[in-house]
Ligand code: ADP
């Protein structure tokens with residue numbers, strides 16, 4: 001139902017940017033009449049609603065900004081993770097991480113396991129959780145990170161770059177181990193880990209066991225210096241099992257209708 005007064009009120013709400021109240025005006029008035037609300041109670045409810053709505057919008061914008069800045073390769077949360085498929089993961093451990101408590105102390109997370117078992121998925125999900133908590137998050141691959149640091153060194157801007165990489169509360173470094181790292185890369189990586197040590201959390205994923213990191217970094221001494229810092233306060237999740245990608249392919253294969261074989265004449 002609209003009346004000239006209701007239209008005028010809606011106009012006032014628009015000009016005063018009381019958008020939520022504007023949308024719900026008719027319902028609010030109707031309900032207030034039914035409940036015989038006093039003037040002060042009505043005003044209290046209406047203004048409270050607008051404040052709540054503005055706050056929620058502000059939070060959502062903030063989260064969206066953090067998510068955009070984090071540069072995730074995709075957006076997947078824990079709700080889309082199939083725990084039954086990967087029984088080697090204790091959901092309690094991941095759910096504890098999802099509370100973000102480790103971020104308060106700058107503790108680290110290591111997700112280890114073969115390809116396709118959900119390391120990147122979980123890393124992104126935990127990154128999204130950090131964004132939801134209003135924390136600055138940055139996602140990068142090990143290869144991308146080392147290229148960036150090498151370029152910064154070459155351009156005499158290493159200090160600046162290290163500072164940028166030390167700022168986020170959570171730095172996610174995906175895919176350590178796929179590409180061998182040269183001596184300079186290992187050195188730069190070590191510098192970054194030292195900078196963040198006990199200051200900001202690092203979440204790393206690796207397809208290699210920690211024992212093989214000496215080879216990944218081309219130097220067992222530097223690898224153990226990196227691991228020493230990463231592992232000092234850390235949750236390590238060892239994922240064993242089948243690749244989810246392969247499972248999906250297999251299932252697709254099973255579901256594909258098989259053409260009936262024509263008997264040879
Ligand atoms: P990894 O980083 O370990 O190689 P990914 O996280 O990239 O593996 O997983 C490969 C694909 O399979 C992604 O699309 C991911 O979302 C999906 N996936 C992996 N494990 C699961 C799971 N347990 N439940 C749902 N999706 C999964």
Ligand code: MG
Pocket residue numbers: 119120121174175205
């Ligand atoms: Mg991955």
